Amino acid sequence: xxxxxxxxxxxxxxxxxxxxxxxxLAAQRHRDFTVLVVDNASTDATGDVVRAxxxxxxxxxxxxIGEPQKGTGxxxxxxxxxxxxxxxxxxxxxxxxxxxxxxxxxxxMRGFAAGLELIGGRFKARTDDFAVPRTERAVLAFLVAFGGxxxxxxxxxxxxxxxxxxxxxxxxxxxxxxxxxxxxxxxPRSCIEEDHEDRTLVNRVRCVTRAYGRRRDMxxxxxxxxxxxxxxxxxxxxxxxxxxxxxxVDVR
Numbered sequence: 001x002x003x004x005x006x007x008x009x010x011x012x013x014x015x016x017x018x019x020x021x022x023x024x025l026a027a028q029r030h031r032d033f034t035v036l037v038v039d040n041a042s043t044d045a046t047g048d049v050v051r052a053x054x055x056x057x058x059x060x061x062x063x064x065i066g067e068p069q070k071g072t073g074x075x076x077x078x079x080x081x082x083x084x085x086x087x088x089x090x091x092x093x094x095x096x097x098x099x100x101x102x103x104x105x106x107x108x109m110r111g112f113a114a115g116l117e118l119i120g121g122r123f124k125a126r127t128d129d130f131a132v133p134r135t136e137r138a139v140l141a142f143l144v145a146f147g148g149x150x151x152x153x154x155x156x157x158x159x160x161x162x163x164x165x166x167x168x169x170x171x172x173x174x175x176x177x178x179x180x181x182x183x184x185x186x187x188p189r190s191c192i193e194e195d196h197e198d199r200t201l202v203n204r205v206r207c208v209t210r211a212y213g214r215r216r217d218m219x220x221x222x223x224x225x226x227x228x229x230x231x232x233x234x235x236x237x238x239x240x241x242x243x244x245x246x247x248x249v250d251v252r
Contacts, residue, residue, distance in 0.1 A: 003089035003112070005033040005105065010067075010075035012040040014096035015049050017223070022053050024099040026060055030106040033092075034061040036083055040075035041068050046096075072171065073190035073197030080186060084178045091181065095172035097223035099126060107218040108175045117180040117211040118202070120169030121218030157203065164210040171198035173220035176205075184208050 007025060011018050018037065025035055039047040047064050054062035067078040080091050092108045094100055104121075111119040157166040184204040187197045205212055 004087050005090045005092060005109065006083035006086075006088040007033055007035045007092045007094065007105070008076060008079035008083060009035070009037045009094055009096055010040050010072050010079065011037055011042065011046050011050075011096040012070060012075070013042045013044045013046060015042075015045045017097045018046055018049055019053060021094055021096060021098055021100060022050070022057075022062065024101075025105075026057055027102050028100070028105045029102055030109060031060075033105055034063065034083070034088070036079050037062070037064045037096075038075040038079040039064055039066045040072075041066075041070040069189065071189065071191035071194075071197075073187045073192070073195065073200070076171070076197065077187040077189050080176075080181055084181065089178050090175065091178060092175040093171060093173075094220055095222070097225065098172045099221040100173075101219035101221070104218060104220065107215055111175065111213075111215045111218065112177065115211060116213050116215075117177045117209055118169060118205045119175040119212070119218060120167060120214045121173035121175075121220055122214070122216050123170065123173060123220055123222050126221045126223050157199075162203070162206040163208070164206055164212070166206070167202060167212060167214065169198055169202050169212070169214070171196075171201075172222055173218060174198060174201075175218070176201075180205060180209060180211075 009018070009021055022035065022037075025033075037046075037050045039050070047066070050062065050064040054060070054064075065079070065082055067075045069075075076093060080088075080093075083091055090108070090112055092105065094104075107121070108119065154166075184201070184207065186201065186204070188195055188200045190197055190200075202212070
């Protein structure tokens with residue numbers, strides 16, 4: 001298939017983490033893409049780290065722009081719309097504390113070639129950041145999957161306006177066509193503390209198409225920093241309904 005792929009990464013005060021996803025993107029098998037980091041009102045050296053990485057890797061197209069309104073939704077929306085305005089036809093998103101598998105962009109493009117317009121991928125726990133026991137990682141993975149399934153039956157995710165069932169497409173491992181993004185309205189310009197912007201995006205997509213799905217070969221490794229700080233129960237409560245609000249860990 002033809003098209004221009006851009007990878008958008010929102011980042012707020014992530015100077016210690018942002019090089020990780022950039023290095024994992026440098027190791028991709030499919031290398032025809034542009035990376036856009038959205039420096040989301042950072043007060044640290046996040047932008048400088050990205051620019052230094054770009055200078056050290058001239059073989060990659062790595063760019064950084066700013067978004068003064070703090071919020072994952074605002075940063076992602078700014079990044080995606082900037083990418084579209086500069087020729088992107090397909091978008092993928094990951095987060096500043098994630099590592100993408102070497103076949104990630106390849107899997108993204110296979111998903112688009114198969115006719116999907118919104119794609120959600122599979123998460124595995126990072127093991128290089130925090131020493132979270134394997135059993136705890138497995139339990140959390142099960143709970144997140146279970147929460148994604150039960151979310152189909154929540155009142156907010158049901159109704160005649162939706163053309164298909166709810167699907168968990170977590171923001172750190174999502175891809176969408178430029179055309180669908182513009183048709184559905186895109187990410188809400190919100191803070192993660194107020195709204196899980198990825199769920200709002202999915203529900204907006206469900207109002208305009210059934211061409212969405214998941215791919216198991218689209219793998220991202222996600223940080224365990226929240227689990228390490230809050231524990232499994234509180235982390236699960238946060239992800240399902242903001243049922244727990246402890247000290248900030250994931251600074252997005």
